[in-house]
Amino acid sequence: MWNVLYIDLSRRDFWVEDRGDLFDRWLGGIGVAIQLFKEEVKPDADPLGPDNVIVFAIGPLTCLYPMASKTVAVFKSPLTGNLGESHAGGRSAVAIRMAGYGAIVVKGASDIPVYLTIGDGTVRFRDASVLWGVRSTITVGRILREREGKRGLRTIMRIGRAGENLVRYACVITETYRHFGRLGLGAVFGSKKLKAIVVYGRESIPVKNPVFYRRVYDDIYDLAVKSELMKKYHDIGTSMNVNMLNTIKGLPTMNLRSSYFDKAEFISGEYLAETRLGRRIACSHCPIACIHLAALREPYKGEPYFYKTTYVSYDYEPIYALGSMLGISDTDGLLRLLDTVEIYGLDAMSTGVVLAWATEAYEKGLVTIKDTLIELRWGYVEGYLQAIRYIVDQVNQFYRDLSLGVDHASRIYGGVDYALAFGGNEMPGYSTGYGAYLTYLTGGRHSHLDSAGYSLDEKLLGKQYPPPEQLIDMLLAEETWRQILSSLVICFFARGIYTVDKVIEALKALGVDYSRESLTDLGFDIYKEKYRVKMGLGFDLDSLRIPRRIFETESCSRMLDESYINAALEYFKAKIRGMLS
Numbered sequence: 143m144w145n146v147l148y149i150d151l152s153r154r155d156f157w158v159e160d161r162g163d164l165f166d167r168w169l170g171g172i173g174v175a176i177q178l179f180k181e182e183v184k185p186d187a188d189p190l191g192p193d194n195v196i197v198f199a200i201g202p203l204t205c206l207y208p209m210a211s212k213t214v215a216v217f218k219s220p221l222t223g224n225l226g227e228s229h230a231g232g233r234s235a236v237a238i239r240m241a242g243y244g245a246i247v248v249k250g251a252s253d254i255p256v257y258l259t260i261g262d263g264t265v266r267f268r269d270a271s272v273l274w275g276v277r278s279t280i281t282v283g284r285i286l287r288e289r290e291g292k293r294g295l296r297t298i299m300r301i302g303r304a305g306e307n308l309v310r311y312a313c314v315i316t317e318t319y320r321h322f323g324r325l326g327l328g329a330v331f332g333s334k335k336l337k338a339i340v341v342y343g344r345e346s347i348p349v350k351n352p353v354f355y356r357r358v359y360d361d362i363y364d365l366a367v368k369s370e371l372m373k374k375y376h377d378i379g380t381s382m383n384v385n386m387l388n389t390i391k392g393l394p395t396m397n398l399r400s401s402y403f404d405k406a407e408f409i410s411g412e413y414l415a416e417t418r419l420g421r422r423i424a425c426s427h428c429p430i431a432c433i434h435l436a437a438l439r440e441p442y443k444g445e446p447y448f449y450k451t452t453y454v455s456y457d458y459e460p461i462y463a464l465g466s467m468l469g470i471s472d473t474d475g476l477l478r479l480l481d482t483v484e485i486y487g488l489d490a491m492s493t494g495v496v497l498a499w500a501t502e503a504y505e506k507g508l509v510t511i512k513d514t515l516i517e518l519r520w521g522y523v524e525g526y527l528q529a530i531r532y533i534v535d536q537v538n539q540f541y542r543d544l545s546l547g548v549d550h551a552s553r554i555y556g557g558v559d560y561a562l563a564f565g566g567n568e569m570p571g572y573s574t575g576y577g578a579y580l581t582y583l584t585g586g587r588h589s590h591l592d593s594a595g596y597s598l599d600e601k602l603l604g605k606q607y608p609p610p611e612q613l614i615d616m617l618l619a620e621e622t623w624r625q626i627l628s629s630l631v632i633c634f635f636a637r638g639i640y641t642v643d644k645v646i647e648a649l650k651a652l653g654v655d656y657s658r659e660s661l662t663d664l665g666f667d668i669y670k671e672k673y674r675v676k677m678g679l680g681f682d683l684d685s686l687r688i689p690r691r692i693f694e695t696e697s698c699s700r701m702l703d704e705s706y707i708n709a710a711l712e713y714f715k716a717k718i719r720g721m722l723s
Contacts, residue, residue: 143170143202143244146178149258149265151334152192152250156265158243165244170201171629172227173668175216176675178247179225185678189220189326190308190333192251199245200235201630205347206355207648208363209636211235211425213316214628218679219325220333221310221492221547222566225676227587228313228327230299231425231633232320234341237297241343248336257300257338259290270337274306278485279315286338296342302487304534305332309545311492311568315484319433319455320425323489324590325567350653358644358651365639367429375432375635376422380458381411383571384466390603392574392596392698395466396520397498397560398691401573401698405471409461418473420453425633432635438477454481462571463494468501469520482527486534492547493533495568497526499548499561508556513540549687559690564588565681573697574599576607576706580617583686583707584714586625586672591634593621603698610710614717618669625668626661670721677722683715 144162149155161174168174175197187193196217203210213234219226238246241261248258252267255274259266276282279302286298297316304312305328312328313321322328331337349355366372374382387393388406395403407413411434420437424430435453442448454477464470464479483490501518503509511517515538516528529541536542543551548568552561562569564579565588572578577595585592595617607613623642624634632640640648642658649656656664693704 143200143204143239145243146245146247147243147260147265148247148249150250151248151252151256151336154252154267161245165202168668169626169629169664170204170244171199171214171631172216172625172672173629173664174245175199175214175227176668176671178245179216180671180675182247182249183218185680187218189218189223190329192249192334194218194330194333196248196327196330196334197245198234198238198248199631200238201632202652202654203630203632203648204235204239205427206349206652207359207427208366209428209430209633209639210630211427212631212633213238214631215314215322215327217327217330219566220308220329221326222588224566224679224681225587225672226325226327226330228322228324229628229631230314230316230320230322231428232297232316233426234297234299234316235631236426237295237341237343239343239347240295240345241341242345246341248334248339251333252335255335255337257286257336257340259340261292261296261340261342273337275303277303279487280318280485282338283315283318286340290340290342292340292342295344296340298338298340300338300487301328301331301336302485304487305329306337307534307536307545308332309488309534309536310547311489311496312487313489315487319423319435321489324491324587326489328487349651351651355651358647362639362644362648363429366636371638372430372635376430378411378415379432379434379456381414381434381456381461383458384410384461385412387572387574388466390574390600390698391696392572392599393466394462394562394569394571394573396469397467397502398562398573398695399502401696403466403469403471406466408471408473409465409476411458413473414456418477428633430635436477438474438481440474452481455484456480459571460490460494463491464526467494467498467571468526470523470526471521472523475523478523479526479530482530486530488530488534491570492568493530495562496533496544496548496551497529499552499557500529500544502560503552503555503557506557509540513538558687562689562691563687564689565686572596572599573692573695575602575697575700576610576613576702576710577602577617578697579688579692579702579707580613580710580714583688583711584614584617586621586669586676592624593617594624599698607706610706611713614710614714618717622662622665622669625665625672629664629668673718674722683711683718686711
């Protein structure tokens, strides 16, 4: 897997280099991707210009162990202007390795819409003009499946109209129900006139110690399917968090005016499983099947006995963003919103947070019906469906501003105090306390749940928090280890299975030797490299904006003290500057 495939869209050229130097030093995944990104991107590169690159990277466990099925994508984010890192499941990682590569670097930009077909040792540049502008990403996927074949062997990564129109939080959809969701990779595709990438392959992978490998594999597999560690993800999935977080008053509701939603039951994982669950599917080489699909049944107009059934993927954070955050309790209405962002290729979290801010700004008179073109009010599904279409089409200046993210829009229209962005990216779905918000502020991605602060908050329910310095050290320790998981590349849901000792065993069976100390040191080095890149791209710790709203709303029945967060941030800044000096 030391082969790196380089693709230049401007010159319609490709070549392969043996980069064993990087994989030997940085393991794979995010460790290697950061180095490849550093080699290619200048600090002043326009995120939507040809000088930006897209790096896809997989890890040494890909294809060989269960749940090592993620692909890391690294790019300069058009949403934040800084480092973009997004992870996706599906079949992408397995397809890339079976095609014979450990990483793919896409640079330049095409002058016409294209899609790439990668396999059989070559890259084909296909004209995608007929696909450009197609309304639904699902339709695009169907066309490419029929055109390219290779069923069961390939991945299809594509963008929708949101990416084509450079919405800064457009995503890339893999297969049908997985995504490179956060930080705007879809807009980078769109800026390069890159509609899709199809990858396939049939490579085989030798194992150095087959007997030992089989034992380690069986241990991991048994932990996944015979213990309780992964059962909850199969049964209900992450949507179980709706009721759990609502119970402890940690569910962001109506633009975080509250952390409790009195109608959460109707958008909960339990309710969806009982009333709408149609099927479960899994990422490639994963026995869990945590992807839950709801069956949305809608009648045809004027035909009382005819129905259209659509399968809609749901997870906790899309439910939070397009459900409680917008005051939506209509189950089918929520599913329609989820399906709409899928069709257009939008990140669900950013879309929901942007619309929540817009609703409050409309209520408070910062924007009017001349801006919004439609009434925005909590729980109004039809209004939000239309607003999503307006964001994608950017029908006026207001929606063009919304397409640039909530941080940008609030600086123009006001309402900065309740514009819920951290490091320039819209917030995830946990209002649980200091740990969660410090994760959003300090995480290397500013993207999701980098250091799992929400988990620390839940463990500290009803208890006194440690000093801010100790909490930061705990968050840093968790995120350092996650750099290893992101280099392997392991699904974070399986982090309870892939402990330090189990990772060492899994690598040893492949002829790669690490000690606990060397693995921990590598995670720390990758984390430092990530922050070094961020700083080089202009990230400024002193410019972090903390939305005032988090101090106005209870998180798990406690009000947050601004001085605690400020003290934690000052300690974090000193730590980072010390690490990089």
